Amino acid sequence: MELSSRxxxxxxxxxxxxxxxxxxxxxxxxxxxxxxGDPVDLHDHALxxxxxxxxxxxxxxxxxxxxxxxxxGHLLRPGDDAGHADTAARAVRPLLGARVARLVRLHVPAKxxxxxxxxxxxLSPQSALTLRAQGGVMGPEEAAAFARDPxxxxxxxxxxxDDAGKVVGLDAGVMEDWRPVLxxxxxxxx
Numbered sequence: 001m002e003l004s005s006r007x008x009x010x011x012x013x014x015x016x017x018x019x020x021x022x023x024x025x026x027x028x029x030x031x032x033x034x035x036x037g038d039p040v041d042l043h044d045h046a047l048x049x050x051x052x053x054x055x056x057x058x059x060x061x062x063x064x065x066x067x068x069x070x071x072x073g074h075l076l077r078p079g080d081d082a083g084h085a086d087t088a089a090r091a092v093r094p095l096l097g098a099r100v101a102r103l104v105r106l107h108v109p110a111k112x113x114x115x116x117x118x119x120x121x122x123l124s125p126q127s128a129l130t131l132r133a134q135g136g137v138m139g140p141e142e143a144a145a146f147a148r149d150p151x152x153x154x155x156x157x158x159x160x161x162d163d164a165g166k167v168v169g170l171d172a173g174v175m176e177d178w179r180p181v182l183x184x185x186x187x188x189x190x
């Protein structure tokens with residue numbers, strides 16, 4: 001399917017089927033158009049991130065789904081490192097709700113926050129490279145403001161899973177396993 005004809009490219013995703021189509025399209029799609037970024041494709045990264053969040057927070061389906069969809073912006077607008085979180089959040093908000101969308105949007109500020117409060121924290125080479133394009137390390141006032149956000153703690157959990165979900169060959173299940181969770185959250189939102 002051509003990128004411009006993918007559901008959600010320039011409009012919100014309106015059904016679980018559309019979202020599943022996008023998630024399946026992440027197979028063989030990368031965070032950088034030239035594949036110089038992270039070592040797993042967007043499909044495996046989504047599954048690993050969601051899997052890690054399911055293991056650590058089994059009752060929080062919205063957090064898990066934020067992990068599953070957080071990098072869809074790389075598929076929808078390749079090369080837009082600075083805006084990929086906003087693109088993904090806008091795409092999924094009508095279907096998955098405000099909390100999932102906000103967590104998706106906050107996964108980049110959470111990286112900037114963690115870089116400020118944990119300066120020795122190791123980022124993947126690609127995450128370290130994109131940090132500057134995404135606003136760089138937060139200053140003290142910005143970090144304090146982020147920490148006061150009601151979703152800051154969950155956004156940090158998402159970011160930590162995002163950073164850990166880049167392991168070549170890790171079996172984190174299959175995308176279809178997430179359809180019932182997507183349907184459950186979408187039903188709750190509607």
